[in-house]
Amino acid sequence: MAAASINTSFKPLYKPTKDFKSFVPISPTPKLLTKSRNLAGAGAVKAVAKEQDVIPVKSDDVIDHQVGNLISETSVEKLMDRGINAAIVLAAGTFGITKMLTIDYDYWHGWTLFEILRYAPQHNWSAYEEALKQNPLLAKMIISGVVYSIGDWIAQCCEGKPLLEFDRTRMFRSGLVGFTLHGSLSHYYYYFCEALFPFQDWWVVPVKVAFDQTAWAAVWNSIYFVVVALLRFESPLTIFNELKATFFPMLTAGWKLWPFAHIITYGVVPIEQRLLWVDCVELIWVTILSTLSNEKSEARISDAPADPNTISDFEPSEVRKNRKNERKNRTISPLSVIKMVNPHLLKGVWNLSVIFV
Secondary structure, eight states, rough: OOOOOOOOOOOOOOOOSSGGGGGSOOHHHHHHHHHHHHHHHHHHHHHHHHHHHOOOHHHOOOOHHHHHHHHHHHHHHHHHHHHHHHHHHHHHHHHHHHHTTTTTGGGGOOHHHHHHHHHHHHHHHHHHHHHHOOOOHHHHHHHHHHHHHHHHHHHHHHOOTTTTTOHHHHHHHHHHIIIIIIIIHHHHHHHHHHHOOOOOTHHHHHHHHHIIIIIHHHOOOOOOHHHHHHHHTTOHHHHHHHHHHHHHHHHHHHHHTTTHHHHHHHHHHHGGGGGHHHHHHHHHHHHHHHHHHHHHHHHHHHHHOTTTTSGGGSSSSHHHHHHHHHHHOOOOOHHHHHHHHHHHHHHHHHHHHHHHO
């Protein structure tokens, strides 16, 4: 009996390979497990992202919101100020030009436009002389008030403010001082000066100029400075200290301008017309006077501790320091003002003084 031989052969589960890098499992289970784990991770990330979107983020830093609100409010205020200032300038300019052009309105019948413009300057001058005869004090007060208002406006423009962003209150203060004090005091001063020096010799003119630029200039500059400061509600001690600091700068600044102008004032112009000539030159002088009388107060206000609700809290200290140094180094002289208003004015004054004197 032959012994039965049982052939037992087993198939290997894995293919024998020499390189274990090429080992490939038959069962795909590990791949499925890896994919499910990745899906689970992606779901967790989405869930976290949803939670982050839903939860509001609270921040204690509200400076950006405050700055944005303050900037928008400031822009609206500036726009309103510009509109009001433009309306004031337009109304005043329209009134003045209309009054000068319609001086002969009652006689316009049959006149041409050329005739109206031709006779307007002459008849305006005649109307001014008539006003001087009827009420000289009021006429001179009105002229001084207008000149001091315009002079302060020019001063603010020279300080760097845009044309229609001037300080109306400051301009009103200067115009009020010019109307109530300069026109009236100057009216009596010129008659007093003629009574004090009644001579007609050639040496009287330089004597009057010297007296004007020492006694009268010191008195008037001090009056203007003190009254403007009182209208700003400054304390007497502050007014005294600032006047003491600016008295000689104001006086010496006038010496660069007025001696040339007053050669004509006392040597050529009649006494009734002197204030009109002086007020024309005052457009330059008020620019200097207003700047010197207001710069201390404005510097003190800008350097004061800032209010917590204002945008100046967020201004860097270096910016404040640079602005302060710019104000300190900024100087205003008659020559710089003349260059901005009329570059040939001083030359014209000198030529007239040489011709007439």
